[in-house]
Each structure stands twice: as structure tokens, then as C-alpha cells.
Amino acid sequence: MPPAATAGTERSNQTERIFGMFKTMLLIRAFDEAAHQMLVEGLVHGSVHQSIGQEAIAVAVCGNMRRDDLIQSNHRGHAHAIAKGANPTAMMKELFGRVGGTNGGKGGSMHIADFSVGMLGANGILADGMSLAAGAAQAVTLKGEDKVVGVFVGDGSTNRGPFYESLNWAKVFHLPLLVVCEDNGYASTTATSSVTSGGGPAVRAASFDIPVVSVDGNDLRAVDAAAAELIERIRNGGGPQFLHAATYRLTGHVSKDQGMYRPAGEFEQRWDHEPVRRCEAWLAEQGVSPGDIEAAHSAAQAAIATSVAEAKLAPFPAPSLAYADVQDVGGPSCPK
């Protein structure tokens, strides 16, 4: 979903486009900060995986997709959902487990999904999204549609077998699939390089004869350009493509993790390369005023504050809803 353009006669189209994506990044960051805070306060349950520092990838990839294109997400799915156009308030309600949540309160953070915008769901099992996305792409071809399917996979997850099976599958069946590897250098508490041989996911993907583009995933414009090209190729029948985006996770892995396993200084240093500030600097160079940038920040904060406020007010689902949507035949009946 291309972000809505802000009116501004003196700015180039490209500046407007990037400014729009910038606003989506801000929304994601505000959402993830709030989600974490609400977890700390006990209003969000289970675990929360933030994308702080990684926003550019989701935004630029989804920003080059149509609303009816499909994406398959992973455990770190808030950014993907917002970038694809999901409503942050419905998402926040889902994290709270409330009525009006994207999944009706049944899924929570790790299963956030919004099929109305082609977001086929976050996923708590690493790399499983690969084969699901390949299958969705196969359905697309079977139905004769021209949709593109995107799948997000973490660097650590690329050491799971389904990653390879699915790459081979996508290439053999020439599927309209964009694989996006968000390489943040860590898999939970483990430095991915310590458990990954050779040149890593990009080299391995290339061995399946899948075209690979590697980018600085914290450079919004670079990801945008690469995603635009790869999605165009796919839409034109070019078969599966692979985008390898280097990035860094500026928070702990999950929930209240403090990330103590990282070398001293790494964390602080990486803040200098994060996508929001870098994009902000570029926008300023293009003549976007400090006031406009400040307004974008405030708007994102305000939007998410509203989401949180609404989520707090929303009721919990009726217990009887627990028994719904298991299966048509043979589902459990509500005891009451």
C-alpha cells in the first residue's frame, strides 16, 4: 500500500513518497514503544517482539505492494501489519485481547493478522511462513491472478530446513514470491554469525538460482528502490526474488529482554544508523521543514495514544467466543 501523499507543492514527488513512508515508520515505532510499555504495565500479555530499528524494511517493501498483494509475516509482525495497512487501533486492541482486535482477541501479538489488507498473519513458528507464502503464491498462479506474495524471514530463521525447501519450491514452480530476509545479526540471544556458515542467507538463496539483491535495510530509500525493482520483476512474471536487508534490532529480542548478550557499546553505536533519524536527515536536506517533521512525530504519537486509549476501553470478548471458529464439524460446544 503506497502511503498517502502529503500536499506540499515545493517538494518533489520522491520527497513526498519518502516522507509518507517516514510517517509510517514513525507510526510503527510509536506502536512498538507503546506495545512494550503496555506489556510492562500488564495490559498486554504473553510476549511482544518489537521492530524498533528495523522499520524501513517493512515500510519500503509493503509500500511497493498493492493492497491486494499478500504478505506472510513472522513473530516480529507489528511493523509488517502496519506497513501493509492494518489499523493500529485494531492491532492494539488485539494485543490487549479485546473486542475489536484484528483477531477478535484470539491471537495476540504473535498471531496478528489482517486479511482485509492482505496481511496473512504473524507466525510464532520460525520459517514456517516460507512454505505458507509459497503455497499462497501457488494459489495466486492457479487462480490466474497477478498478485505478488511477500514473506518476511529473520536471519536466524534461515537456518531452518523449510527455508531451503521453499526456495527450491518457489523457483521450480516459478512463483510470484518475494522473500525478504531481515538480517538483524541476532537470533534471540545468539549472534547469528556464530551459528551460520559461509556467506549466509543471500549466498544460499542464490544457489537456488533465485536473483538476490542485498541492501542496507536501514536506508529507507535503498530498500524502496530495491523492493520496487524486485516487485516489478515478479509482477512481470520473473519468478521468485530475494531481498537481503541488513539491519539491527535496537531493543531486546522479546518482551522485557534487555539484550545483555550484546558486546558493550554495540547497542549505542547502532543507534546512529537507525532508519528514522537517517531518513529525517535526508528529508531535511530535501527541504522538509523541522516543523513538518516535528508534526509527523506528534501525529504518530497522538495516533498511537488514541489506539492505546481505545484499547483500554474496549471490553474483553465474551468467554463463549473461545468456542467459536475451531471447526464447522466437530468443534467444541460452549458449556453454557
Place this chain on the structure above:
Amino acid sequence: MPPAATAGTERSNQTERIFGMFKTMLLIRAFDEAAHQMLVEGLVHGSVHQSIGQEAIAVAVCGNMRRDDLIQSNHRGHAHAIAKGANPTAMMKELFGRVGGTNGGKGGSMHIADFSVGMLGANGILADGMSLAAGAAQAVTLKGEDKVVGVFVGDGSTNRGPFYESLNWAKVFHLPLLVVCEDNGYASTTATSSVTSGGGPAVRAASFDIPVVSVDGNDLRAVDAAAAELIERIRNGGGPQFLHAATYRLTGHVSKDQGMYRPAGEFEQRWDHEPVRRCEAWLAEQGVSPGDIEAAHSAAQAAIATSVAEAKLAPFPAPSLAYADVQDVGGPSCPK
């Protein structure tokens, strides 16, 4: 296990070495022909996967191993077992399901194993041998041994996820593992090229930074040279190595399969490239007499005829043995 050398003063060591391996090939071929015949006659049960046309790989790889080195086999395991030094009569008894079988009649063809010669078992689940072998190699390092572990994997099986996970694993932990891909162009009834993208297993293995050597797997001397080099590297601490051996299966995939899915003429044409005749021609060039070659053939036939005769005479295991070797605590008790 290096094959026993035949006395013969006028022949070079190399000729003797190859002649020895040739005899092992003949033994394997005679075994597999007999196994199939006995299946047709109803004396062998279930399914039998022959290695006819592929003998050179098993023989040359195992011929470069020590008896205490370990191999992990797959569903097509007779050749591996015989090459590693298993007793064909005990193997034939196993195929008959009789007392004195390598596995006591419990396993049959697809689970043939002989731990006394480091043959850790055939395996009915494709590619599972990869991780088992990696684990065995890890045990070897943990125990401070200098053994090499070999694993045989078919071309079709390399599209399973565990193949990749295990390659990464072996490289990350720098394990003494030789992966041998027996690429016979087919996976059951399917031409592997129709379901495999890119350059196939060798290219993919290389993407994990594992050294790869590709050979004509029907050329015994070529496989011998490659295996010698790779095993030497491993023994010297070089970490995992990959041997890609092109070959062709001159029979159906399993049991009574006639291989009708192959293009007309392919089958006949490939008989001209099979390893036994090629090796025979080379031996003749080296001055091995037709009589000696004929004698080798007869010896192999006679040995296997004896194996079959003994297997026919061996009794079935007592039914109560079905209840043995499940588990020490909580195993089933024999009803009698």
C-alpha cells in the same frame, strides 16, 4: 575397509587395489540381483532398493575408510553395507527375516545395519541420515577420536530441509563429515531435474562454504581418488567435505518397478556407462587376464549363491523375540 589384495606379482599396487574394489562391486551386484530375485520369489519381504549401476561410489568411498570409521546409509543401503565390510550372508538372512540376520530379522532391507563394521544403518526416511551422521561426527569430536563419518544421500533427497540444516551444522561445528551425494538423476519415478532448481546439490552445498568435489560416479578410479583426498582432508581436521557423484540406476526404483517413466532408450544407453564393465575394461588394459576377471565374477556369484542357500536354511526368529529390544524400562512383555 580397504579390500584384501589378491596376490599377483606382475600387477601394480594400483591395479591390485582397483581389482580388489572391482571384486567388491561384483559382490554387491550379485547380492542385489539375488535380493531382487528372492523378492520376486516371495522369500524377501517388503521392498528392496538395488544399487545396480551405482556400485562404484559405495565401494570407493568405503574403500578409503577405516573399519572403525562410521557410515550412515539411506534406503538404498546394501551396497554401502557390503562395501563397509558387512557379511553378505548375514545381510541376506536379514532380508529373509531369519535368525543370523544382521538385525536379527527385525529390520529387513531398508534398515540393514552392521555396527561391528561401523555401518550405522540404512534408513527408510530420506535425508534423515544427514543429521544423524552430523551427530555421530559431533560425538566423534567430543570423544576426541579421529574417526571420519560418511553419509550417503540421494539426489532427490537433497530437496529435504534436513539436508541444508545438517550442512550448516557440520560446517559451523567443523565436523569430520563426508557427505556423499549419489546423483542418479531420479527420485523414485520423478526426474530430479524437474523438481530441483539451479545447479543442484553441489552448488547448494558449496553455498555453505563446504568444499565440493564432483566426479563421474561410474568411474571407480575417479571416485577412489576423490574419496581418498576428501577423507584425508577430514582426517587432518579439514572439516566437512562434499562429494557429488553422478551415476545412474540400472534397475527400477524399488522392488518390482520396471522404470517405465524413463525416456525410451535412456536405460539401454546407460548400460554402456556402468561401472563394472568400465572397470573391467581398465583392468584388462592393465593386464589383468580374462581368466582372472572371469574368476572374480564366478567367485562373487558363488559367494552370494551360498548366502542365499544359507538364508533359505536359517530358521525364523522365535515370536517372543518381537518383544525384545524395545526399551529397558516399560517395554512390552511377551504374552507367552
Place this chain on the structure above:
Amino acid sequence: MPEMIYADAVREGLAEEMRRDKLVWALGEDLSTAHTSTSANQYKDLIEEFGPRRIVNAPISESTIMGAGVGAAVAGTRPIADLRSIDFAMCAIDELVNQAAKIRYMFGGQARVPLVARMAIGTRRGAAAQHSQSYESWFVHIPGLIVVTPSTPADGKGLLKSAIRCDDPVVFMEHKELWGAKGEVSADPEHLVPLGKARIARVGKDLTIVAWSRMVVLACKAAEELATAGIDAEVIDLRTLWPWDQEAVFASVRKTRRLLVPQEAVLAGGFAGEVAATVAEALGDVLKTSVRRLGAPRMPVPYAPPLEDEYRITDRQIVATARSMCR
């Protein structure tokens, strides 16, 4: 009604559904070519009629066969993901349990998964430990899944058609030793066998035998022999293990007041336990004698025929147990 073998009946059922709905398709290993080989002919000639995009010959990638099936189902098609046997399906359990079974629920009903996960069960002569397993009870334990175990060619066809039309994931389990079984099969392409409804395979009054899959054949044989000994057994073919037809079983047990549940799988942890426990809980006071189960000893399937025979439950064992219950 025409007579045909089980493998032909299920193939006909699949072909009919593929003709009816062009979003029905199948994926699995060796689907296009297996008919020239040694397999069960479930897909013979279908690729000629439907082409390689609907009869998809897959790489050896069980996880992805199942996972792509799930993704394609979510995206609006009706795939039959054929794992060929439960033994190989072990390589795709995650995709079935963590994805197929949960997607509708955890996404709050936004998505449906009209997937048929096809995987044959059963001991086949000499197939040994890794090619003879029966784990139907596992999937009864997984919310979101429907579990189907047809015992006749007619049910094979009629239930496969219902499974394909079902909007939820169905685990469809043929029995390897039934593919050659003969029976009458309806030629009407709209003849469906409903999910969750048992079939009374034999009416009787002294004892209820509840069975499924190939065990139905043995139970019926046992019942004939019991009849010669003056014991009139009722045989219920459950057909579907989830949902299972408690109503039919309860009605029968209320009548006969005796229940025997023989299964092919290992007894411990098998589905017979679920049936026996449910009946013991609900009708404990009705029973004239304790519920009884039969099942394989808790051991892998051995290879040598006389050892394999120790694993197999036989009609003779059913007869003996039934007689002891009716004494």
C-alpha cells in the same frame, strides 16, 4: 452400482471433485508418474486430464508439501496435500499441527483452511518399523483437525469428496492394505458420505464392536464367526474419528451393554482408549461387563513375518476377547 477397488474409488472421487471445482488440486511426490511404478494408483492418469499445475509432482520436501498446501488453502484454493504415508508425514507435523489446525482460530475466523492432508496408515507386509505406522489418535488430540479413516471403497470415495468440500483441514487416512479391496461404489458424483457419521456394518444385540479402517474388515469377519458360536455382535464402522459418532456408539452400547474396541495401532495412547474411556464414563452403569480394548503391543513394527504377526491384531483375537466378554 459398479464394483471397484479402493484405489480406483478414491481416484474417481478426486477426479470428480477436480472436474467440479477447478480450484481443487493435488500436490505430492510422484503423483504424475507413480502409476507406472509400484504404488497404489491413486493418481493414475490424472495428470493427463488435469495437467501439471493441478496434479503437482513435488520435490521431496514434505514440510513444504504440507506448508504450501496450507498457504494455498488460506489463499482460496482447495489443495490435497498427499504425504503418501503417515510415516513420511512425520516430516510435516509442524505445518499440520501448528499451522493448518490453528489458522482459522488464532486469526479469529478471518481465514479458512480447506486442506485435505492425505496420509495412508497401516501395517503392510514386510514394510517394517518406518513404513507401517498408524497414528490416527494423534490428530484426534489436535483441535481444528477432522480425522477420516475409510474402510471401504465406497466410503473412500464418498468421504474423500466430503473432505475436499469441507472448509476445515481434514486428515484423510487410507489403509495401505485396503487399496486393493473391492466393493460397490456409487457412480453418482453428488453421492457424498457425511463427515462424523458412523455406519452400522453389522447389526447385532449381544456386543458392540467399534472399529475403523482395516479393523472393520477383521471385526466383520470375527462377527461372522461369533455368530456361529451364538454371539450376535454389532459392528460399528466409525469412518470418522473426529468428530466421532458418539450417538451411534452410545445407542449401540445401550442396546448390547458390552463394548469391545479393537485397533490396529499400538494400544497405549491409541484411539480405542478414547472410545473406551468415553463409554466407561458415560455408560459405566449400563455395562454388563467392563469395556475392552485390543491393540498392538507397544513395539515398533518388526520385519520378519512371524514377528510382524505378533504385532498384528487378528480376527481370532477379536473372537476370543468377545467370547470372554459374553461368558
Place this chain on the structure above:
Amino acid sequence: MPEMIYADAVREGLAEEMRRDKLVWALGEDLSTAHTSTSANQYKDLIEEFGPRRIVNAPISESTIMGAGVGAAVAGTRPIADLRSIDFAMCAIDELVNQAAKIRYMFGGQARVPLVARMAIGTRRGAAAQHSQSYESWFVHIPGLIVVTPSTPADGKGLLKSAIRCDDPVVFMEHKELWGAKGEVSADPEHLVPLGKARIARVGKDLTIVAWSRMVVLACKAAEELATAGIDAEVIDLRTLWPWDQEAVFASVRKTRRLLVPQEAVLAGGFAGEVAATVAEALGDVLKTSVRRLGAPRMPVPYAPPLEDEYRITDRQIVATARSMCR
């Protein structure tokens, strides 16, 4: 005896065995570093003592964690393959079921598989459908496997030590919501809890409650409340589900003549069915009232707390069912 939490007790058990036998080692994701994160501290500081070759931080490769564990066990070491939870173990079922469980048998006793396959079970607040599963009953159905479900810190330690010393594969299942539970734990490194022996958690005469894992805690709580209502419940903690201590259960049921089996997992196809069916078969004529089971409704675990509460079996339900059985 010192008091400690469950996570510390199992860590101490592992460390003791690793000191005792240098062929004992562990492999799994985030083993070396998890202690600075949010996990259960089962491996805290062990890498410092034993080094990275014995506390192996694995890539995200569940199949290979299990498969390498099997291979390394066959080759003479004693690995603990930690899948971290049963949910992720779904990705390694094949290696457990088709390899670990069968190798000794199908190779005719030539090999042994002294592997501990560690995988936590249980609902954890807000963890939802893919991180809250309990499939202990599956492995009871798999010949070759031993299944262990400790409910206390002492048993966690004592049973892990027995599992490590066992020459057959053991599926070792901690409960995610027990890792913080406190209890007295023996400091004697030779104190082992035997596999297959139940523990009478509470002596009683009116009713037998058979439980395992976290359900033992709830059953004991329920028993205290039942006592105030004049019902004297006996609580049996099975500890090991295969082999399970039929002798202890039968002896108790012969005394109380009533059996209730509450489990956390989904009722249908769960292990409670095995216990209930076995007792109903063997002691049907002894029972004063029908056997009873409790288990979760057949639905994935929902996320929102009030929905999750519908899934969870509570001590109140145990009390209510027990009371209805003793009326």
C-alpha cells in the same frame, strides 16, 4: 534439604550429571546466553563451567538438534537435545519418532539411543495457540520412548538425572508455569528418582485423583478443599507417563473405588483416556461410580485472558467433579 525453584533444580541435576560423565552434553537454541534474557535459566552459567562443546548453542534447526542428538547418542555419547518447548519440537517429530524411538529395535539391539529429548509443555499466560501446547499423550503412543512429566523441583532434578542415565530415549517434559515453583531438593548427587514409579502426593480413601505435571499442584489444592467438605482424596502424581505406574494406581483405586483423571491437555485423545480406559477395563467391577476425566475443550489455546480461562482446567472443576462422584 535446600529449597530451590524448579529451573534451578533441573539445572543442578544437569550440572551434576555433566560433572559425573564427560560424555553428557546438551544442545539447543540459546543455551549459552539465555540467562541474560527472559528464559527459564535452565542453563544459566553452565557454558562457563563446561565450555561450548558440551553446552552447544545451536542454529535454529530443530530437525537437526533432534537428529544430531540421535546420531550422537548412537555414537556413544549422552546428549540432551533441548527443543525448548513441545511447540517447536513439532519441527523435529520425525527424528524423534522415526529415528530415536526405533533405532534400537529395528537394528536388532545393535545400537542404543541414550538421548534426552527435552521439551517443555503447558499453557503459559498469554502465550496463545503456538506456545502453549501439551502433547505428552503422543509419545505414550510411540514404542521405544519413555515419557517423563515431573511436577516438583525435586522430581525435576531426580528424574532428569535418571533420564540422562537411561540407555533409551526419554522425552523429558517440564511445565512452563512450574519453572518458578519452589520446593525442597536433595543435594545428594546420587539421589535419583526412578523412572516409572508414581508418588502418592496425598493419601486418602474416598477417591483417587491421578495427575501429572502442573495438574498435580491443582489436584493437591483441590484435595485440601475436598477435605473441608469431608471428602478424603488420594492424589497420585504419576511422574512418568510411560511406563506409568499401573500398580500404584490400581492399588489406590481398589481402595477408593473411584477414579478421577484431570489433565491440562485437550481431553480428546489425551493420556487421561489411557488411564481411565485401563482402569475401566481392569477394575470395572470394583468401581463405585464411573471413571471420570477432565481436560481442556478441543480448541487451540486462545490469547485473551478470559478466553484462555475457558481452556484451563481449574482446581474448582476438580473439586466439583470429585464432589459429584462422591455423592
